Amino acid sequence: MVKDSGNKPWFAAYGNEIPTRLPDPAHRSLAALIARTCEKHATSRAFTCVVPNGMNGTLTFGQVGEMSDAFAAYLRHHCGVGPGARVAVQLPNGLAYPVVAFGVFKSGGVLVNTNPLYTRPEMIHQFNDSGAEVLVISDMFADKLADVVPRTGIRHVVLAGIPEFFPRIPETVVRGVQKLWTRSLPPIPKLDVPVQRIRQVLKIGRGLPRVTDRDAIGPDDLALLQYTGGTTGVAKGAMLTHGNILANLEQVKAMGGRHMTGQDCVLTALPLYHIFAFTANLMTFFDLGARNILVPSPRPVQNIQRALENYPVTWVTGVNTLFNGLMNEEWFAAYPPKHLKAAIAGGTALHGAVAERWQEVTGTRVAEGYGLTETAPLVSFNPLDQPVRAGSIGVPVPGTDVALVDDNADPVDPGKPGELLVKGPQVMRGYWNRPDETAKTLQNGWVFTGDVAVMDADGFLTIVDRKKDMVLVSGFNVYPNEVEDCLSLMHTVLEAAVIGVPDKGTGEAVRAYVVQNPDVEGTVTREDVIAHCRQHLAPYKVPKSVIIRDELPKSPIGKILRKDLKAEVRAEFAEKV
Amino acid sequence: MLTELETTLLGVMMMVIMLGMGASMTPRDFRIAFRKPKGILVGLLSQFAVMPFLGFMLAVLLGLPPALVVGLLLIACMPGGTTSNIFAYFSKGVLALSIMMTTVSTLVAVVMVPLLLSFYGGLAGVPAESSIPPGNVAQVLVVLLIPTIIGMVLRKLNPNIGATVELIGSFMGVVVILFLIVTWVPRNYQLLLDTGPSIYAATIGIGLSGMLFGYWVARGLGQDTNRSRTISLETGIQNGPLAVLVITLSFAPALQEDLLLIPVLYSLFIVLTSTAVTLWYRRNATREALARDAAKLGTT
Numbered sequence: 001m002v003k004d005s006g007n008k009p010w011f012a013a014y015g016n017e018i019p020t021r022l023p024d025p026a027h028r029s030l031a032a033l034i035a036r037t038c039e040k041h042a043t044s045r046a047f048t049c050v051v052p053n054g055m056n057g058t059l060t061f062g063q064v065g066e067m068s069d070a071f072a073a074y075l076r077h078h079c080g081v082g083p084g085a086r087v088a089v090q091l092p093n094g095l096a097y098p099v100v101a102f103g104v105f106k107s108g109g110v111l112v113n114t115n116p117l118y119t120r121p122e123m124i125h126q127f128n129d130s131g132a133e134v135l136v137i138s139d140m141f142a143d144k145l146a147d148v149v150p151r152t153g154i155r156h157v158v159l160a161g162i163p164e165f166f167p168r169i170p171e172t173v174v175r176g177v178q179k180l181w182t183r184s185l186p187p188i189p190k191l192d193v194p195v196q197r198i199r200q201v202l203k204i205g206r207g208l209p210r211v212t213d214r215d216a217i218g219p220d221d222l223a224l225l226q227y228t229g230g231t232t233g234v235a236k237g238a239m240l241t242h243g244n245i246l247a248n249l250e251q252v253k254a255m256g257g258r259h260m261t262g263q264d265c266v267l268t269a270l271p272l273y274h275i276f277a278f279t280a281n282l283m284t285f286f287d288l289g290a291r292n293i294l295v296p297s298p299r300p301v302q303n304i305q306r307a308l309e310n311y312p313v314t315w316v317t318g319v320n321t322l323f324n325g326l327m328n329e330e331w332f333a334a335y336p337p338k339h340l341k342a343a344i345a346g347g348t349a350l351h352g353a354v355a356e357r358w359q360e361v362t363g364t365r366v367a368e369g370y371g372l373t374e375t376a377p378l379v380s381f382n383p384l385d386q387p388v389r390a391g392s393i394g395v396p397v398p399g400t401d402v403a404l405v406d407d408n409a410d411p412v413d414p415g416k417p418g419e420l421l422v423k424g425p426q427v428m429r430g431y432w433n434r435p436d437e438t439a440k441t442l443q444n445g446w447v448f449t450g451d452v453a454v455m456d457a458d459g460f461l462t463i464v465d466r467k468k469d470m471v472l473v474s475g476f477n478v479y480p481n482e483v484e485d486c487l488s489l490m491h492t493v494l495e496a497a498v499i500g501v502p503d504k505g506t507g508e509a510v511r512a513y514v515v516q517n518p519d520v521e522g523t524v525t526r527e528d529v530i531a532h533c534r535q536h537l538a539p540y541k542v543p544k545s546v547i548i549r550d551e552l553p554k555s556p557i558g559k560i561l562r563k564d565l566k567a568e569v570r571a572e573f574a575e576k577v
Numbered sequence: 578m579l580t581e582l583e584t585t586l587l588g589v590m591m592m593v594i595m596l597g598m599g600a601s602m603t604p605r606d607f608r609i610a611f612r613k614p615k616g617i618l619v620g621l622l623s624q625f626a627v628m629p630f631l632g633f634m635l636a637v638l639l640g641l642p643p644a645l646v647v648g649l650l651l652i653a654c655m656p657g658g659t660t661s662n663i664f665a666y667f668s669k670g671v672l673a674l675s676i677m678m679t680t681v682s683t684l685v686a687v688v689m690v691p692l693l694l695s696f697y698g699g700l701a702g703v704p705a706e707s708s709i710p711p712g713n714v715a716q717v718l719v720v721l722l723i724p725t726i727i728g729m730v731l732r733k734l735n736p737n738i739g740a741t742v743e744l745i746g747s748f749m750g751v752v753v754i755l756f757l758i759v760t761w762v763p764r765n766y767q768l769l770l771d772t773g774p775s776i777y778a779a780t781i782g783i784g785l786s787g788m789l790f791g792y793w794v795a796r797g798l799g800q801d802t803n804r805s806r807t808i809s810l811e812t813g814i815q816n817g818p819l820a821v822l823v824i825t826l827s828f829a830p831a832l833q834e835d836l837l838l839i840p841v842l843y844s845l846f847i848v849l850t851s852t853a854v855t856l857w858y859r860r861n862a863t864r865e866a867l868a869r870d871a872a873k874l875g876t877t
Contacts, residue, residue: 053743054736170737173744306736309605331609550869 002403002411002421002446010395010459013383017257022399022425025246029217030105033246033287038065041262041289049095049166049294054306055174057166059095061289064102067165070205071103071198077208078201079134079156083108083217086225088132088154089273090114090123090141093294096160096198097272098282100136103205105242108217109134112225112237113273115556116140120147122235127152130225130237130432136160136198140178143186149193157191160198162296219243225432226275228373237432238373240275245283247425248376251397252284255369255381259341262289266315267307269298269322274557275377276346280317298558301325308332312339319347321495321558324354327361328494328519336362342384346371348559349463349481351488352390359388368393370463374447376426380461391485392460393453400424402461403446404453417464420453421446452479469562471500472508473540480562483510483543486536492517492524497552497560498543501569512543513552513565524548579833583760584825590753591822595721597746598659598683599728600739601676607729610677616808619798620678623791623812625689629653631786633697639775643703648839649779650701651709651820653787654693656682659750661814664851668858669866670807678811683725687718707836713827721819753818757844772838780842784850788813802865806858814851817844 011020027033038046042062050056059067075081087104089111091097104111112130114123116138123144127135128151136158137145145157163174178185188195196204223245225237253260266285270277272294281292293307304326307313316337318326323345326332343358343366350368358366367384370393371377379402382394396402404418405411412418423445430438441448452464465479472478480498487496494517503509512533516524526546533542553564579587610617632653636646657679665675691711698708728746732739762769791812795805820840824833 050736053740054732055740056736167737169741173741309603310733310736330612331605334609334612335605 004401013395018254019398025250029242030223031214031217034102045291047095047098047292050307052303055170057095064098067099068102069210070202072106072211073208074201074205075107076211078204081109086110086112086130086132087134088112088114088127090116090137092116092296093272094162094296095165107211110222120144123148124151140184142188146189149191155193157195158198158201226373236434236437239429239432240376244376244426248279248378249284251378254398259384264290264314265312266292267313268292269295269304270557275373305331308337313337314339314341316343319558320350320354323358327357333361340364342367347557351485353488374428375422379422389460392462395459417452417454420449420451471510474506476540478510478541490532492520499562499565502573509544511545513547513549515549579825587822590749592724593749594659594746596724596728597743599725600732600743603733604729616674617681619795620808623794624682627790627794628787629693629697635779635782636701639779644707644835646701647703647707648836650697652815652840652843654690655815655820656686657811658814658816661811664810664855665807668855669862671804674807675811687715691715709827714823717823780839781846784813784847788854
């Protein structure tokens, strides 16, 4: 059994700024936090949604409070959604998202974040698995409803648009463009259950009594079913409580310290249905009284231009591909945001070359953090007052314990790589209706992350790789991250992914997929890539094969999906057999 | 040929169009575009070197009378029209390049159009009484720069108003042409029947040859096929209504008739030719995209 670590070498890195003991959350539930925050900052701007042409709409804290109250009343009294009932929300970033999510919490319901790009079978699986009773979905995907809703227990459908709650004229223009120009608004189908637009629904809610039993919701009540695919199997719902999110909020604020204030303006280009932006942007910056700039879709990355140009953005949260993409845009590199304090990176490994260029281009640092859906999500973060440690995911955040273990769950020697285990107030209750999966991942309060990490003498962690992605070349471990990091140093390479493929001689061999950087003269060749790797890597780590692609498979937040490449390889080798 | 009310309306509509054109970008977009100016410079070359020369050659080859030569040269020397952006979009071209070229050519036009008109006017032997005073052209263009710049600033300060104005502006571009068709054609159908084939050839030829040469000049200067198609449409599609406005503001009504013939006919016919060319370009763009996809599959 894994023991709590006695000494915590990372406390030294906390300095005077970061408390070693996590302060208790000021509220018992997210509902209470939201109500208090909306009152306190009522007249300040909370959320601004910016579409690619710069058109925008804004809600103040007071408006968000009033509208989410109305939505909670609609859920409770009109839909009959009691405490603990699941409400699926399938929306891209926009003003409707906070109204709906906060309304769900205020009604005592459980938010089931759903990726708007899910296919019909994925939607059906997630809605049935979670037992969702109400669905709030983007009007751009209304065409999926007829196939999905009858196969689930959904009793009410609410539609919301990208320009929802914009001033009347911009709303009409954006909707007109969607309808006539991009043709991205399908007709709304006739269903057996009621389908209403969010404006109608809020009208209904305003006429109903407010939900008053908010204080009955406590830290142990479920707040989110956050689905995660992991690297194998079907999606399963991580059960995150109000207490988990509230604790993680305090942990983010403890690490941010005086650098995060109510005067801040954070760019939210990552999707809010993902736990990273959900906790960091939607909840933490909101709690501070700061302003969120919501971008409905960061792809193509040009979509972010007006948001960055027109608002005094002080913080950016992103993933490696987003930072890389931004720096390859002329408008960004020539005019980096003036008010930026720092960027937060997470979701996937931040490449050293990207972090360095970011520092050069913007004059600010990218602080890399690490987290999991199962830990709401933040586990570790780089202290902002410490010098940049390239490649490190920082130190465990206050209140968090970590351990590095071998395959027998025994602690590894200091400085040696081992699977990272995490314990703390942010750790989930388990997977929804999946005791077997829960037992595999969660043991005595420790989450087995599946990531291999090392810790230096100061308590700084570095992720070596996913345990499952390790490539075994003639008995030597090759970590794809290391090879990818090396490839990203080539200026002709825009992005790269590395996986293992079966090999007769060596068991497995390293294969690299690279994408040509379109902004650089000259083409990348197989020979260049191999020659470059030979200079920087031990021979067994050098890719045996190099494939040049126009693009790499990516997750909704822009993580490069090695598993999709592996699936291609499996198919490729199956054909050969 | 055009009543005073129509001229005033045309002026107001041009102001709105220019406001909308300016509002399609911010001052910073403009500065960014000039960090890599090659595409825009190639476009300017075909706009202000190729087109006027084609206009002159057509005038000489078709042996047009002086008043018609002035109209043809004026059309050939005009900056890009804002409707080119719509055609660039539908041909799957590079919309940003099209918008930038339209704006840049309008700005450069203040200097270039008067110079080109006097040069080619002199070369074609246009008599003084029917040549357009260069000062007038410059004046009209300078006046139109004011709404353009206001539009740009508006887009920066209030994107909600800016983007709405952009939309109204491009809508107005279509309205002006409809306006010409509805008010002018019924009153002048006899004139249309009497107009000789050489005038139709000049009117339609200038747009088509501009698109043809615009494409090959751009290809010759190293632009890819997609950007070349955009430059091609941009070169061939001129700001016809602006030419009409310049003439009505420069000449007494009695003198306008012959001068206006080609600019008005051009404004009508360019809609048809651009639509045809856009459809063709769109098919090529789709075919190239499919070929790229096929090549992608082949490499893996």
